Amino acid sequence: MSDSANAWRSSGMSELDPEAMRRFRKVESRFLDVTGARGYDEVRTPTIEPLHLYTSAGALSPQLLDRVYSFLDWDGWSGERVVLRPDATVPAARWYAASGNDVARVSYVQPVYRFEPGDADRELWQCGVELFGMPAAEGDAELLTLALELLEALGIENRRVDLAHAGLVRAVLASVGLDTAAQLAAYDRMVAGDESVIDDLTAARPEGAVALRLLSGVDGDSPGYVANLRTALLPLVSGIDQALTDLEGAARALDAAGATYRILPATARNFEYYSGLTFRVTAGGMECITGGRYDGLTESVGGAPAPASGFAAYLLRLADLAQNGGAS
């Protein structure tokens, strides 16, 4: 791209040329076919949302909130800022909360907007699904299977699933004596890449050191590993039985699907957002799908409590991977 052409374009924004659009439409079409066959109906949510939708939901970390495109529109005299949609799940949860449905399966293909450093893309096309009203074991297995089916349909090979659990992280942090606020503060440090937080916590609470070290230093690739984790952690940490059961169920579902996976207990992304199992799928070492369970979200956006989970993928990354079969 010439400098003179870039002078007429905002940082991080770019066109999709005809060839890129053909690849885009191909992935979009496969995505809608695969998810539609499983009963997921497409929705589209507004591009501009009130900022407080996201702050109220507690769905985005402060670090991500710092990177949203927020501004004052013509109604901004009220002090209410608006944002370009930084995330597609919260608006979908709002739709579900107002819909009165019991179980709902929805899919979407739409961009999210986030500040990224330098020339990195700031308009990110996502395709994703949300599954509302379906509890952990059944819902988690459905989403993991669907994610793998999607990649299969796109011809993306070399797939691996990484599993974690937000509830497990939370319970272990609580076991070393941290209240909710301190758990969030400790997690903020983890998100910021501050690995010394584990050292600080074990120094302050030596009795919980074993739990923290097991959480951050051990991972596995079978239901048997979860059984070992259960044996080691249960005497130390209360309230983790459900988390371990969720992990075990997910591992069995992936075994049944013949998938390759790892269990990395302490790598739960968006700790505040997710309440249960979280997962990411990589192909050729490149992350292509991320998702998890967020059972508290519908309540935060004005609805009744309901089980909820979902996953999303960057569509253009899937298109790149689909072109070369999953090699990074």
Add this chain to the structure above:
Amino acid sequence: MTSSDRAPIRVALPRGELRTPLAKQLRAVGFVAKGYGDGSRVYRFEVDGLPGVEVRVFADEDVPIQVALGNYDLAICSRTWVDELLVRYRHDSIVPLRSLDLPSEPVVIAGAAGTTLEGLAAGIVRVATEYPNLAHHVLSRLRIPNYRLFEVWAQSEAWPPDDAELAIGPKNDLETEGLTVLAEAHRGGVWLIGNRESLSRRALDAALAPLLSLPLGSQDIGVVTPAPLQLDKGHAAPAPPPERETFRIAVPDGHAQRHTAAALAAAGIEFEGYEEKRADRRPRSSIEGVEVKVMRPQDMPRAVALGGFDLALTGQDWLGVFRSSFPSAPIDQLCDLRRSNYELGAVVPNDLPAETIAEAIAYWRKDDPGRTIRLASEYASLADQYARDKHLGRYRVIPLSGASEGFVPEDAEILIEGTETGETLRANGLRMLDVMMHSTNCAIGHRDRPPGRRGELRDEFVARLRGGADDAE
């Protein structure tokens, strides 16, 4: 040696309260910008014995943006204004170099006595602040679910408890107003900063050496990242506030005070504690049920739109600034007070060979058709509107908080500025090329007439002010 090595080293220094103690320290390390410390209205200085160094004075809050833009290589300013920029624009070109031993004020969150952040967070929290980016940073980390930021020009302490739940501002100002500090947002500090590209590409040692020998300040500075509040998830929508019975009127302080006091006197309206040279925060009216509050005229259109005031005496310029940002805000001018006359428009250097803005644009772009036109102004939204209306093409608005004299031609092509007589412009070698608006002071109110006695009182006040304005004419 490259051409940039031969260009002067440009140093930005703050005016205001920092000026006197900083000038003293600069003299002690041999960085003598003659006249900097004496409070004169001179804005550009040479430095004794350093022929390649130029000093320019800015309002403290305008310094970081000048360094970020690359207009200045080095600068000294309050760390709060640096971080106000950096917490939102992380990849900026500002490099904090050294904490200096100069007086500064922490920025805190404060509310009325007896309030707590946990208690307020159950409802919509209205927050008045001059530091919207720092406010967003600290409020999001506290996990306050639902807040509204009122970005005010100054005096955030004037807003709580009746017009906002919280103010985020300098600690001393908030405490003096009787507010209780609930949390810290920024620990203050004064810093030497540099432009990243200048530091990487240019030899700045002639200025850098003396500035780095200024006394070292506290390292306990910077943005505060508070622990999250422990709040219940899921909360009921707060009940709307009861209909207000008191008639509330806002009157300005500062430059507008003299003209407003005259307009009130001409209308036969007296507020005890509000005169040409005196303004209590809450002057008193002899009319029962009338409440008077002094605030910045810039912030009145928002306060009226929000429904906090039934009448406010401000300027048409500030009404124009507000409307250019928020055209649908529910406010109307109720009466032209016909005082404080001045013109607002595009100001350029006297020697610019152009008689119209079109000629000026053609002149600036004669060698480079894609050149960015820079507009500097205290009225940033009006400058933006002007650039759009005049089809300036690629332009950049540089917000200013004052000290605009001498800004063109070096730091901007156009100033959007107001002038009463033109004398100050002439004294600074400037002229108004294009008039945007004639401004006088005015009374404004909500588009919807208030119900009951408040509506009657508004009609009565407006009628009396109109009579006084007729006399002024």
